[in-house]
Amino acid sequence: xxxxxxxxxxxxxxxxxxxxxxxxxxxxxxxxxxxxxxxxxxxxxxxxxxxxxxxxxxxxxxxxxxxxxxxxxxxxxxxxxxxxxxxxxxxxxxxxxxxxxxxxxxxxxxxxxxxxxxxxxxxxxxxxxxxxxxxxxxxxxxxxxxxxxxxxxxxxxxxxxxxxxxxxxxxxxxxxxxxxxxxxxxxxxxxxxxxxxxxxxxxxxxxxxxxxxxxxxxxxxxxxxxxxxxxxxxxxxxxxxxxxxxxxxxxxxxxxxxxxxxxxxxxxxxxxxxxxxxxxxxxxxxxxxxxxxxxxxxxxxxxxxxxxxxxxxxxxxxxxxxxxxxxxxxxxxxxxxxxxxxxxxxxxxxxxxxxxxxxxxxxxxxxxxxxxxxxxxxxxxxxxxxxxxxxxxxxxxxxxxxxxxxxxxxxxxxxxxxxxxxxxxxxxxxxxxxxxxxxxxxxxxxxxxxxxxxxxxxxxxxxxxxxxxxxxxxxxxxxxxxxxxxxxxxxxxxxxxxxxxxxxxxxxxxxxxxxxxxxxxxxxxxxxxxxxxxxxxxxxxxxxxxxxxxxxxxxxxxxxxxxxxxxxxxxxxxxxxxxxxxxxxxxxxxxxxxxxxxxxxxxxxxxxxxxxxxxxxxxxxxxxxxxxxxxxxxxxxxxxxxxxxxxxxxxxxxxxxx
Numbered sequence: 001x002x003x004x005x006x007x008x009x010x011x012x013x014x015x016x017x018x019x020x021x022x023x024x025x026x027x028x029x030x031x032x033x034x035x036x037x038x039x040x041x042x043x044x045x046x047x048x049x050x051x052x053x054x055x056x057x058x059x060x061x062x063x064x065x066x067x068x069x070x071x072x073x074x075x076x077x078x079x080x081x082x083x084x085x086x087x088x089x090x091x092x093x094x095x096x097x098x099x100x101x102x103x104x105x106x107x108x109x110x111x112x113x114x115x116x117x118x119x120x121x122x123x124x125x126x127x128x129x130x131x132x133x134x135x136x137x138x139x140x141x142x143x144x145x146x147x148x149x150x151x152x153x154x155x156x157x158x159x160x161x162x163x164x165x166x167x168x169x170x171x172x173x174x175x176x177x178x179x180x181x182x183x184x185x186x187x188x189x190x191x192x193x194x195x196x197x198x199x200x201x202x203x204x205x206x207x208x209x210x211x212x213x214x215x216x217x218x219x220x221x222x223x224x225x226x227x228x229x230x231x232x233x234x235x236x237x238x239x240x241x242x243x244x245x246x247x248x249x250x251x252x253x254x255x256x257x258x259x260x261x262x263x264x265x266x267x268x269x270x271x272x273x274x275x276x277x278x279x280x281x282x283x284x285x286x287x288x289x290x291x292x293x294x295x296x297x298x299x300x301x302x303x304x305x306x307x308x309x310x311x312x313x314x315x316x317x318x319x320x321x322x323x324x325x326x327x328x329x330x331x332x333x334x335x336x337x338x339x340x341x342x343x344x345x346x347x348x349x350x351x352x353x354x355x356x357x358x359x360x361x362x363x364x365x366x367x368x369x370x371x372x373x374x375x376x377x378x379x380x381x382x383x384x385x386x387x388x389x390x391x392x393x394x395x396x397x398x399x400x401x402x403x404x405x406x407x408x409x410x411x412x413x414x415x416x417x418x419x420x421x422x423x424x425x426x427x428x429x430x431x432x433x434x435x436x437x438x439x440x441x442x443x444x445x446x447x448x449x450x451x452x453x454x455x456x457x458x459x460x461x462x463x464x465x466x467x468x469x470x471x472x473x474x475x476x477x478x479x480x481x482x483x484x485x486x487x488x489x490x491x492x493x494x495x496x497x498x499x500x501x502x503x504x505x506x507x508x509x510x511x512x513x514x515x516x517x518x519x520x521x522x523x524x525x526x527x528x529x530x531x532x533x534x535x536x537x538x539x540x541x542x543x544x545x546x547x548x549x550x551x552x553x554x555x556x557x558x559x560x561x562x563x564x565x566x567x568x569x570x571x572x573x574x575x576x577x578x579x580x581x582x583x584x585x586x587x588x589x590x591x592x593x594x595x596x597x598x599x600x601x602x603x604x605x606x607x608x609x610x611x612x613x614x615x616x617x618x619x620x621x622x623x624x625x626x627x628x629x630x631x632x633x634x635x636x637x638x639x640x641x642x643x644x645x646x647x648x649x650x651x652x653x654x655x656x657x658x
Contacts, residue, residue, distance in 0.1 A: 032184070086128070
């Protein structure tokens with residue numbers, strides 16, 4: 001019945017949507033996490049932090065132009081449920097945001113720099129940042145990361161805290177930690193979570209320098225000739241150029257019809273023509289490239305200069321024409337997409353307050369109700385000042401109508417000393433920048449390989465120095481290497497056979513049934529020995545990393561009920577197998593260990609009750625390897641290849657020199 005109810009409530013279940021490829025998501029958490037606060041007090045605490053963070057960023061955000069969306073922070077719409085944006089549990093208070101950077105990747109890294117700056121300015125906050133690739137900060141520092149860290153083990157382990165990157169190692173949390181536990185560990189000064197210096201350096205290379213200089217590198221100023229209404233928009237709301245470029249770049253056949261008419265920005269209120277004016281516009285480099293790299297013919301009736309008037313004037317007019325057409329296409333499309341009956345943002349905010357219980361127990365119209373409402377309205381007005389840019393970009397039609405309703409004329413833009421256009425040689429020097437980036441990546445790879453080779457050499461020297469006779473062949477190495485190999489887990493990528501048995505790293509894929517079956521054949525290793533082996537692996541693999549570089553240890557202990565059931569099955573299966581094989585000649589094909597009785601010494605291969613003596617697995621294994629190796633007659637083959645991969649050196653057959 002429950003299943004039927006679930007089906008009726010959601011008859012068309014869809015898989016979760018993949019995050020957009022051009023969107024950065026981020027969340028900021030107050031530390032230590034507030035606990036035991038009533039909903040109203042918790043909301044007030046978050047609002048105070050919200051205003052403090054936005055006030056800190058206001059001088060920068062008010063003057064910077066983002067490619068598509070500006071950097072903003074907001075409160076969860078419903079703190080009583082899991083956050084739909086960042087999936088934070090309802091018990092974790094936080095602020096969050098999403099920045100759509102489009103084709104301007106520098107905007108993503110600028111937002112990351114803002115998060116680092118915020119956590120540095122507000123030490124009792126921690127932040128997370130991710131996009132469709134997951135924890136992309138780890139991708140930037142891939143050659144400096146510990147081996148255990150991958151997309152499967154990274155969730156709830158990577159944070160920005162006090163201006164640095166923090167990673168929670170598996171020694172603290174063998175499995176994926178909860179978000180609350182991870183934040184407590186990051187805030188605890190006694191817990192070592194700071195990422196290694198090499199990781200910090202890799203991230204800082206992308207966000208180094210102060211924010212204004214970093215932001216200015218991604219902007220381009222250009223002179224343009226545009227209709228007077230467009231110049232008025234660019235003067236009053238420079239951020240609207242982002243929507244104009246977006247409208248031009250994403251145009252289709254339908255929107256092109258609006259550009260052909262130009263009914264809004266090329267005609268005056270009385271239907272007459274408008275004058276063309278010269279002004280300056282600030283764009284991101286991605287915007288400028290999107291406009292310049294596309295061929296676009298001016299609509300019929302659009303005033304364009306003659307090419308004989310000079311290339312500079314033509315470039316200014318053509319760039320302005322593309323911006324004006326982008327405004328026309330965007331404006332007409334947005335006007336048709338305006339949704340009806342959705343209330344103002346204040347109404348949405350007020351309903352979220354009611355959902356959190358801020359007005360619980362208060363009679364509408366009472367003195368206390370009015371006081372809470374006034375405080376909420378004051379907060380809304382204050383925070384809206386900082387989010388005004390986002391509101392303008394999300395609903396540009398209303399703001400455009402307001403600006404065009406203002407009195408203006410072409411004389412307002414005459415006699416103004418315009419800054420010169422920036423040099424756009426960077427637009428044609430992409431190959432140099434790409435080569436420089438590839439050279440930097442190649443340098444990282446070479447440093448990584450050199451470090452890996454140096455570490456491997458040290459381990460080999462340690463291994464050779466610990467053995468008095470390094471070239472002496474030991475038959476026991478074959479059985480030890482094979483047992484070590486079987487005890488190691490494999491992954492979907494296949495079995496890992498290291499070049500040196502002393503450097504073996506465990507691969508984390510828990511295949512319990514296969515593990516038990518192999519142990520039943522080769523003999524179970526005591527938990528104490530397994531623990532010692534794991535500890536040895538951990539020490540050897542973490543020599544070049546600050547964190548524990550070993551793979552996660554496999555937890556071989558299971559519930560008592562399952563263990564008893566498995567033991568009972570294996571015992572019954574073994575008895576049935578022995579009984580069936582006792583009547584065949586297969587028992588004579590294996591070497592067997594002497595079967596000792598109490599006081600009578602070794603007995604025959606089979607006791608009086610017909611029970612077969614145990615097979616000496618190690619002896620059979622060594623014999624099989626040596627027979628196979630000998631049959632190769634010094635040529636390459638499976639036995640020599642496998643023994644070589646496991647680091648076992650077997651002398652040539654018959655003492656021959658290979």
